[in-house]
Amino acid sequence: MRRLLLAAVTAFAATSPALAADPLAAKAKAILDAHCHRCHGKDGAIEGGFNYVLDFAKLADRKKVIAGNAAGSLVVKRIVAGTMPPPGEKPRVSDADLATLKQWIDAGAGAEVVAPQRTAISAADVTQLVLADLETVDRRARRFVRYFSLTHLHNAGLGDDELQTYRNALSKLLNSLSWHPKVRTPEPVDAAKTVLRIDLRWYLWDATLWNRMLNDYPYGLITDSGSARAMTVGTATKVPVVRADWFVATASRAPLYYDLLQLPGNLGDLEKQLRVDSALNIQQERVMRAAFNGSGIARSNRVLERHDALNGPYWRSYDFDEVPQNLVDRTAPQPADRRNVFAFPLGPGQAENSFVHFGGEMIFALPNGLHAYFIVNAANARLDKAPQAIVSDPRRPDRAVEAGVSCMSCHVTGILPKADQVRDHVEKNAKAFTRLEIDQIKALYPPKDKTLAAMDEDMKNYAAAAAKTGAKVARTEAVSTITLKYEADVDLIAASAEVGLTADAFRARIDASEPLRQSLGALRAGGGTVARPVWVQAFGDLARDLQLGELFRGNVNGAALTDNTGELDPLEAQGNVANAVALSANGKLALIGAADRSVRVWDVEGGRDLKRLVGHTATVWAVAFSGDGKKAVSGGVDGTVRIWDIDTGTELKKLDGHAAMVSAVAFSGDGTKVISGGFDGAVVWWNADTGKEIHRLEGDTKYVHAIAMPPTAKLAAVAADRNVILWDFSTGDVLKTWDAHAGAVTAIRFAEGGSLLLSGGDDAAVKLWSPTDGKLVAELKGHAAGIRDLAVKPGGRGVLSASADGTVKLWDVAAAKDVATFKKHGKAVVAAGFLPSGVKTLSVDRELGVLIWDVAKFLTGSPALPTLSKPPPDAIPKAKE
Numbered sequence: 071m072r073r074l075l076l077a078a079v080t081a082f083a084a085t086s087p088a089l090a091a092d093p094l095a096a097k098a099k100a101i102l103d104a105h106c107h108r109c110h111g112k113d114g115a116i117e118g119g120f121n122y123v124l125d126f127a128k129l130a131d132r133k134k135v136i137a138g139n140a141a142g143s144l145v146v147k148r149i150v151a152g153t154m155p156p157p158g159e160k161p162r163v164s165d166a167d168l169a170t171l172k173q174w175i176d177a178g179a180g181a182e183v184v185a186p187q188r189t190a191i192s193a194a195d196v197t198q199l200v201l202a203d204l205e206t207v208d209r210r211a212r213r214f215v216r217y218f219s220l221t222h223l224h225n226a227g228l229g230d231d232e233l234q235t236y237r238n239a240l241s242k243l244l245n246s247l248s249w250h251p252k253v254r255t256p257e258p259v260d261a262a263k264t265v266l267r268i269d270l271r272w273y274l275w276d277a278t279l280w281n282r283m284l285n286d287y288p289y290g291l292i293t294d295s296g297s298a299r300a301m302t303v304g305t306a307t308k309v310p311v312v313r314a315d316w317f318v319a320t321a322s323r324a325p326l327y328y329d330l331l332q333l334p335g336n337l338g339d340l341e342k343q344l345r346v347d348s349a350l351n352i353q354q355e356r357v358m359r360a361a362f363n364g365s366g367i368a369r370s371n372r373v374l375e376r377h378d379a380l381n382g383p384y385w386r387s388y389d390f391d392e393v394p395q396n397l398v399d400r401t402a403p404q405p406a407d408r409r410n411v412f413a414f415p416l417g418p419g420q421a422e423n424s425f426v427h428f429g430g431e432m433i434f435a436l437p438n439g440l441h442a443y444f445i446v447n448a449a450n451a452r453l454d455k456a457p458q459a460i461v462s463d464p465r466r467p468d469r470a471v472e473a474g475v476s477c478m479s480c481h482v483t484g485i486l487p488k489a490d491q492v493r494d495h496v497e498k499n500a501k502a503f504t505r506l507e508i509d510q511i512k513a514l515y516p517p518k519d520k521t522l523a524a525m526d527e528d529m530k531n532y533a534a535a536a537a538k539t540g541a542k543v544a545r546t547e548a549v550s551t552i553t554l555k556y557e558a559d560v561d562l563i564a565a566s567a568e569v570g571l572t573a574d575a576f577r578a579r580i581d582a583s584e585p586l587r588q589s590l591g592a593l594r595a596g597g598g599t600v601a602r603p604v605w606v607q608a609f610g611d612l613a614r615d616l617q618l619g620e621l622f623r624g625n626v627n628g629a630a631l632t633d634n635t636g637e638l639d640p641l642e643a644q645g646n647v648a649n650a651v652a653l654s655a656n657g658k659l660a661l662i663g664a665a666d667r668s669v670r671v672w673d674v675e676g677g678r679d680l681k682r683l684v685g686h687t688a689t690v691w692a693v694a695f696s697g698d699g700k701k702a703v704s705g706g707v708d709g710t711v712r713i714w715d716i717d718t719g720t721e722l723k724k725l726d727g728h729a730a731m732v733s734a735v736a737f738s739g740d741g742t743k744v745i746s747g748g749f750d751g752a753v754v755w756w757n758a759d760t761g762k763e764i765h766r767l768e769g770d771t772k773y774v775h776a777i778a779m780p781p782t783a784k785l786a787a788v789a790a791d792r793n794v795i796l797w798d799f800s801t802g803d804v805l806k807t808w809d810a811h812a813g814a815v816t817a818i819r820f821a822e823g824g825s826l827l828l829s830g831g832d833d834a835a836v837k838l839w840s841p842t843d844g845k846l847v848a849e850l851k852g853h854a855a856g857i858r859d860l861a862v863k864p865g866g867r868g869v870l871s872a873s874a875d876g877t878v879k880l881w882d883v884a885a886a887k888d889v890a891t892f893k894k895h896g897k898a899v900v901a902a903g904f905l906p907s908g909v910k911t912l913s914v915d916r917e918l919g920v921l922i923w924d925v926a927k928f929l930t931g932s933p934a935l936p937t938l939s940k941p942p943p944d945a946i947p948k949a950k951e
Contacts, residue, residue: 092180092182092183094177094180095126095174095179095182096182098174098175099182101163101170101171102123102124102145102171103124105154105161105163106123106145106154106155107123107124109154109156109544110122111125111229111232113234113540113542114234114236114237114238114540115235115544116544116548117544117545117546118545119546119551119554120134121232122229122232123145124229124231125229126179126181127181128229129145129179138175138178138179139175139176140173140176149163149168150168190224190570191224191260191264192570193291194832194833195221196219196221196265198297199259199260200217200259200305200311201297201301201304201791202259203217203259203265204304204305205772209729211269212304212306213635213636214270215270215304215310216268216280216307217265217266217311218240218268218313218314219264219311219313220233220237220263220314222567223236223315225570226563226564226566226568227563227567233264234540235551235552236552237256238539238541239318239541239549240266240318241255241256241539241540242540242541242548242549243317243321244256244268244272244273245535245539246440246441246549247321247327248273248274248437248438249273250271250273250437250438251437251438252272252438253439253440253538253539254269254272254273266314270635275330276633277307277630277636277637278630280307281307282329283312283326284307284624285624286326287309287312287622288316288609289313289316289609290309290621290622290624291613291618291619291621292308292309292619292620292621292622293618293619293620293874294620294855294898294916295813295814296775296814296815296816296832297813299691299731299733300773300775302641303730303731304730304749305636306631306635306637306638306640307640308637318549318552318556319552319553319556319557322475322478322550323473323474323553324453324454324473325454327443328473333442333444337444337446337450337452340432340444341384345380346377346379348375348377348386351377355514357377358375358376358514358521359373359374359490359514360374360490360492360515360521361415361515362488362492370389370390370460371390371410372387372389372390373411373415374386376524379435381434382435382439382528383433383524383528384434385432385528386431386432386433387430387431388411388417388427388430389428389429389431389456389460390409390410390425390426390428391409392409392459408424408425409425410425411425411492412492412495414426415496415514416510416511416514426448428448429445429446429447429453431443431445431446431456431461432445432446433477435528435532439534439535440539441477441481441484443477445471467557475549478550479549479550482543482544482546482547483529483532484529484536485525485529487525487526488525489518490518492515496511496515558602559599559601559602560599560600560605562593565593565600569612569616571616576593577594579616580593580594583611583615586608586611586615589611590604617875628640628642629642639688639689639708641688641689642689642707643665645665646666646918647917647918648662648663648900648901649690649691650662650663650692650900650901651663651859651901651914652694652695652702652901653674653695653901654695654699655695655699656906657906658674658675659674659680659716660672660674660901660914661693661702662914662918663689663691664690665689667684667686667687667689667690667706668684669683669686669693669702671702671716674912674920681719682719683704685721685724686704686706687710688706688707690705691706691733692705692706692732692746693705693735694737695716697737697739697740698741699716700716701713701714701715701716701741701758702714702716703736703737704735705728705732705748706731707731709728709729709731709748709750710724710726711724711727711746711754712724713725713744713758723758724761725744725761727752727756727766728746728748728750729748729750729752730748731748731749731750732747732748733747733748733749733774734748734774734775734777736777736778736779738758739782742758742759743758743764743799745777745779745786747771747774747790749773750768751769751771751773752767752774753777753786753788753790753797754766765799765801767802767804770793771791773790774788774790775790775814775815775816775817776788776815776816776817777789777818778820779820780820781823782823784800785797785799785805786799787820787827788818789814789815789817789829790815792811793808793809793815794807794808794815795807806843806844810839811829811831811832812831812833813832813833813834813856814832814856815829816831816832816856816857816858817829817860817872818860819862821862821869824841825840826841826847827839827841828860828862829860830856830857830858830860830871832856834851834853834854834855834873834875835849835853836849836851836857836860836869838883848886850871850879850886850888852887852888853871853875853877853879854875855874856873857873858874858899858900858901859872859901859902861903861904862904864908868881868925868928869881870902870903872899872900872913873898874898874899876893876898876915877893878899878911879891880911880928890925890928895913895915895921896915896917897915897916897917897919898916899913899915900914900915901914905922909924909929910922910925910926
């Protein structure tokens with residue numbers, strides 16, 4: 071039923087126009103908006119876990135409204151019973167308005183309008199949103215920036231009110247994990263407010279804490295795309311975007327909760343951190359206590375004790391296990407049990423008549439006014455969960471009180487006001503205590519009105535701080551509610567949205583995969599679900615089967631920046647990993663830009679290293695041979711360009727001119743000049759002999775991914791973000807710019823002596839252009855992932871494309887189709903080229919798998935490049951300003 075009702079909002083299609091409004095439904099919506107929306111959706115309010123009162127499809131789907139049966143509809147029942155709006159709230163629903171609601175429901179509970187289909191936000195879209203946002207952030211500040219995503223919830227059809235609840239919960243939790251004195255809310259970077267930016271400095275976090283969180287993150291994916299690399303380098307972290315719902319549900323629970331708050335392992339150290347001396351405060355009677363039976367979560371009596379701490383109030387509880395009933399000889403006189411606080415109100419451990427407690431919960435103010443929580447046992451050692459024999463939380467699946475989320479769900483108002491019962495008990499039973507004991511008890515347990523006044527003041531201060539996060543104090547707490555929603559079973563709509571597919575497409579992929587059928591087969595049937603732990607366990611299989619990317623391993627982190635805000639090289643990898651490959655003109659050697667920071671000179675026939683060129687201080691991502699094969703040029707994450715002598719392995723020049731990763735390099739035809747481009751948006755034309763900069767292009771170039779030069783003309787084609795730029799490097803003038811791909815342009819080559827230009831992008835397309843006018847000549851589609859390299863057969867017959875989908879394709883350009891697809895690479899293919907014979911090709915993948923293909927039979931009578939009669943590229947007029 072839910073799948074049918076929400077199919078429209080989960081369709082991954084262009085939006086369609088909404089249908090005309092229904093007057094009766096419009097009246098019903100106005101009534102619900104006036105009387106119910108403030109508690110059930112407005113600004114993310116989620117009283118009773120219900121935040122979609124203006125979403126008529128969900129009202130019907132979740133049985134709040136039963137079409138054709140007003141009397142049986144929960145909304146009507148609650149209004150008639152006077153519980154919605156809550157008693158005392160005004161205005162009340164009038165009889166006329168109630169009649170209108172009943173009429174609307176009995177007439178079928180139609181929608182005011184039929185909502186247009188919602189366009190999905192893909193993972194690639196998220197990357198582009200992040201890159202666009204990073205452009206608005208000062209370059210030096212980008213290493214502090216991280217993001218949280220709600221896009222999968224948007225794609226699953228959650229409405230604006232529902233998404234706002236998630237934003238509120240995220241904001242409240244982040245600020246509840248912060249030692250900064252100011253409350254800072256995550257800032258949306260897109261119109262739908264589904265991608266939210268934070269700055270680590272807002273919460274006094276650093277890379278250590280972010281990486282600690284990533285260590286538990288099960289959905290981290292590393293994708294082999296140019297845009298993803300630019301995002302990674304810009305933010306100095308392997309995974310800069312994390313799902314907000316997972317974060318709320320996981321960082322609100324120990325041990326991650328404790329670790330992000332950087333709390334110690336025992337109560338003594340925590341109190342030192344908060345500048346509290348409990349024993350001295352009790353001795354000097356600087357505390358305020360309240361003790362009572364029936365606290366709500368504790369099985370026995372409880373003592374609350376308030377201290378003044380560094381940032382505000384510090385409340386601790388003393389909880390007791392139950393007094394045994396059957397393990398004593400009840401025929402003999404029994405002394406009072408020290409677990410009975412009414413008999414022993416003093417303590418702990420200060421006198422012979424002290425109570426003996428079992429453990430407790432600490433609630434203390436953070437510098438921003440929000441609260442943090444800590445649970446200990448009788449020895450004051452930190453606990454993730456409190457013993458269920460003492461306290462329980464009926465909201466949690468195992469009923470255990472968990473540090474963080476359970477405390478938030480219970481202490482909705484911050485401090486729960488509780489009137490002391492001990493002082494009255496002692497005054498009425500004075501003969502049971504000595505005079506000194508009575509004086510001490512009265513000093514520690516003030517009159518209840520004084521204690522309640524202190525509680526009320528602390529509640530108001532907490533409510534003011536919570537309101538700044540967007541998660542205002544109400545009867546239902548946002549973080550714990552969102553945690554339960556995340557932990558619920560996963561249905562087909564949620565599952566398909568989490569992997570970026572439509573429900574039908576995802577069901578088909580499950581059908582086609584035996585491992586997925588075994589673990590997720592329940593989703594194939596209508597209404598079927600899988601438990602969240604099963605879904606998380608299967609996510610690795612999903613990533614492989616659906617080619618979502620490489621699953622991030624949270625325990626693999628590179629060297630940290632000196633200020634510990636990110637990684638020195640977030641693209642660093644272990645083992646034999648090839649980032650970029652260039653083939654020599656004779657096809658005998660390959661240059662490999664490696665993840666071990668070296669440039670490897672590779673013997674193609676022998677399949678082995680001849681030497682390694684060592685000097686880069688970070689991974690190498692761009693390599694090229696000089697025309698005569700005697701020199702090499704390389705660029706990497708360290709922001710340097712280096713020129714090498716191949717024979718001796720000597721570094722000839724180190725060129726410092728980029729402020730970020732160098733992602734593209736090339737030699738001029740005569741080997742005397744070098745061109746480089748980087749993620750700082752700069753393209754530089756260098757004198758290779760002197761190392762002097764000749765010309766520089768920067769401005770709208772953003773992220774440069776590739777550079778190509780024709781054999782004769784004095785220009786370069788620059789792949790910059792989604793654009794192709796033709797640059798006259800002899801004068802420094804831009805000749806032409808055009809929008810080339812739907813994703814970053816990641817590969818570029820000239821063909822036919824420079825009269826044709828080929829480009830490949832993260833959008834998996836290969837395109838042929840006329841460089842004289844930027845007109846599209848042909849478009850080749852068939853890859854399932856981004857293009858990493860392109861090659862043209864000498865003589866203009868045949869185009870090769872290497873893709874992150876692990877395949878190499880040979881194209882018949884005239885027919886706009888591939889004539890051969892080579893699939894034996896297990897990883898992304900980073901390079902492909904024709905060997906000098908012209909009938910064999912060589913391709914290299916990320917794991918240094920080198921394969922040679924015989925393509926002679928595919929070239930006979932087919933693939934030919936179109937011939938253009940346009941002027942050569944050097945006749946292109948300068949672009950008008």
